[in-house]
Amino acid sequence: MTTIYIAEDQEMLNSALSAILELENDFNIVGNATDGKSALSQTTALKPDVAILDIEMPYLSGLEVAQQLRILKQDIKIVILTTFARKKYFEAAVNAQVDAYLLKDSPTDKLVETINKILDGQTIYDSNLVSSILTASKNPLTPQELKIMKEFSQGKTTQEIAESVFLSNGTVRNYISSILSKTGTHSRIEALNIAKKNNWID
Amino acid sequence: MTTIYIAEDQEMLNSALSAILELENDFNIVGNATDGKSALSQTTALKPDVAILDIEMPYLSGLEVAQQLRILKQDIKIVILTTFARKKYFEAAVNAQVDAYLLKDSPTDKLVETINKILDGQTIYDSNLVSSILTASKNPLTPQELKIMKEFSQGKTTQEIAESVFLSNGTVRNYISSILSKTGTHSRIEALNIAKKNNWID
């Protein structure tokens, strides 16, 4: 019998998954949460064989929960289950040595199958995810430019950005000018729209 | 026996709901789709008793599907199932005379319960939704201001907006100035951030 813990903040999916996995003869749902903090404390207490973790949850993200569980060296298989095919998320998941990374854009059969495979020692990364990351138009912005973009995405003015990143006003304007040119735009808002569409920023 | 059709673009939830509702003795899932267009053509063909419609789907939104079904005067109970507690969506749903509006932030039990109630002739609006709409800080922008805001959210410049809405450049600037003052901000980006947080725009 395999014990499973589910952390998913969307109630509908959370309860639906619990019900479905319970139907499998060899699975037993031992608990579930809708936020990361409860998920972490309960998985450490209940020690299930498998934890299914959503990424975007209140208090602690599923990725942070996974990291903690690895730091605690708990013997647990981790499945990250998310809507987002974001490179950043995927990289963090790989670093946390999760056993599977699955998109919610897969049917439940796939989840069951995945759980069985990771119990077998395999590591499963959603193939749609991997290909979508590879085909994603890659970010042409330098780290510094990205940093500046995140600043102005909050609505900060050039001067505020300059102060917050310890650069001169002119340098910040140069970076922005470069961002605009790389995105083929002529204003911060347009640049932000492009960056969001391409998942360069949230 | 009640026949049910499910339209939900997130595969995981779609298949999970199908499986769960199938478990109920008196429910029979007769079809499901992950986009609005198939949902509309199949519900008109299969004539299920109940259609569960997600809002945000490719090609046609669940709300549009609901509208069409009402125009066609098909005898069908409609449940809108969505993540979003947006006033606009809710109003559109009420106008389309849907039988229930449920948030994905409710457990599956609630869905089953809701389906049974609407089959009984009741109309069910998620109580969390209704209260969240009532408490939502209401939009202080006039229709015209909102229109202008949508324009600049696309990154348009004052001049472009002026041309697209047939106003003078100065008038557009006045509107924007008024928007900034109402949102307590000093730049378009800040104003957009506030508006998004409060769901005044998408």
Next chain:
DNA sequence: TAACTGATATGACAAATGTCATAAGAATAA
């Protein structure tokens, strides 16, 4: 009716934004 709000407009002004040329040091790649 009087007061208010909304839509529209102009003109003037200060501040912010975006563009360019130019430069220099550091790091990295060829």
Next chain:
DNA sequence: TTATTCTTATGACATTTGTCATATCAGTTA
């Protein structure tokens, strides 16, 4: 070693943006 890229910076310039005062006209509300 040379070429390229990244980070940082300045100065100058044109344009855009945001603010204010002011005004007219049409509705709506008190």
